[in-house]
Amino acid sequence: MILCGNTAIIWVVCTHSSLRTPMYFFLCNLAFLEICYTTVVVPLMLSNIWGAPKPIPLAGCGAQMFFFVTLGSTDCFLLAIMAYDRYVAICHPLHYTLIMTQKLCAQMVACAVGLALVLSLQLTSLIFTLPFCGHRREINHFLCDVPPVLRLACADIRVHQAVLYVVGILVLTVPFLLICVSYVFIASAILRIRSAEGRRRAFSTCSSHLTVVLLQYRFCAVVYLRPQSTSLVDEDRQFALVYTFVTPPPQPADIHPQKQGCQRCPEKGHQ
Template sequence: MTEINFLHNNSQDQTFLLLGFQGLYSYRFLVFAIFIIVYILILCGNVLIILVIVSNRLQHSPMYFFLCNLSLLEIVSTTEIIPAILQILLRNGIRLSLFGCLAQLYFIGSFSTTESFLLTVMSYDRYLAICRPLHYSSVMHFRFCCYFVLASWISAFLIVFVVIGFLSQQDFCRQINTIDHFFCDFIPVLGLSCSDTSTVKMTIYLLSPLSIISPFLLITMTYVFIIRSVLNIQSVTGKKKAFSTCSSHLTVVCIYYITLFMVYVVPTNDRSLQANKILSLLYTVITPILNPFIYSLNNREIKTGINLSLNWKIKRKIKSQNNFG
């Protein structure tokens, strides 16, 4: 009986060469330092938000519970991408096995899909808070929020697993497959296949509405109702207060989906490979570093929590110095 493997036996020795940023080779140490700083800022910013939410006991509030999960997602997703980018910069490209390339593709795709689902859940939370405030506490209880988040993670990983399962059955004719990108992405990997890709493409076309288009449409629909409800509020103060509760989320949604649509939905025939890399950097690296600043600057509770944490540390330091003196 033939052993069934996840990958074909004849593709075990195949290698995928990620070229990364060949045009920046002369400045690779400078770019390396920039990515190190960006990575540290992403980690510190998102960890700070999680610590502020937990230390101030805000995690049982649906909005902050979802924000905590979003920050955790940003940490793990950038940890999957940026260390690989750093390796590419130091080595002027890295080699991955077929399994390694598909594994990277699986996790990056799963994290991106999870973010789409989490942003959708957060928009529904804002919709209930503004448009259905009397039903908010009865619907968005903590257990229901946990179900929402768990469903977002599990469904995202299952959807991408189906695509990777079909993609793993493809034959790649070359021993060394060159990808002019900084990570294994669906389109470049599929373009290297020398077998029939119709099944994989059909699977992507059927599942992409679930992972990108449907969440975007649901978010758009909720914000149509939110904007209509805000406009019906009589007082200017009430309008500002209602809008401030969803302005951060709306900003993140716009940044994330604009770049995501430009990479995967808009035709790429007239766009250069360098432009694709820049757009990919926007949703994989730039968005995670912007999220902590957007939520901390536009959210009163987060700013208050950060100030309280800083004041507590300062007081503790002064107290320890006085005791030492």
């Protein structure tokens, strides 16, 4: 379902020229991230469910963690970028096409991927310098996520935990605060719309995106930002299922920002 749904989104956006707008460009990138998420996590998980449990090499565990953290971080950054896109669409409709150019959209996505790569590479390389305990190194999880791997360490992990908190703040807290600021301005602009139909369309534009944001950031924050001593293994695994498989891509907005407010001015005779 994940592969078919997100592939269909990408195919529709790429084959319809009318959908080549910033909003659909970001949606297409988000769908591609979901496909990569599935590729990184699901095959090994299904092979262990349907067949005999297969151990993953230490290098394979590190690679899975690196790609998982990279894709998850990019996802969080992209949700913040989409919030900015909707802020411009609703609060500055006449300047939307001038602000959200193709070059700017590509640069924002490239910056999101680059920052995610740098943060995940530093975090993963730091974690896998630790010695791990026991003859059988088992994690009570369906993927090599950061918290369960840290529990296997035979050394002091306070520095590693501090680095995880810093990365979590940069990936989760900062984008979430930017999203909140964007939606404060969006809500203020929506409340100034006189027509009920206009307010309904504007709210529907943001509802699906807000749903995804709340699901993604809430469960990720519980797993990565709470103290290690208070975390529960089973609870972390259940939360990981939500932000890995359950979170849907936000639906496209039912809005045409470049057309809003472009009414003819009778006094000056121009638009």
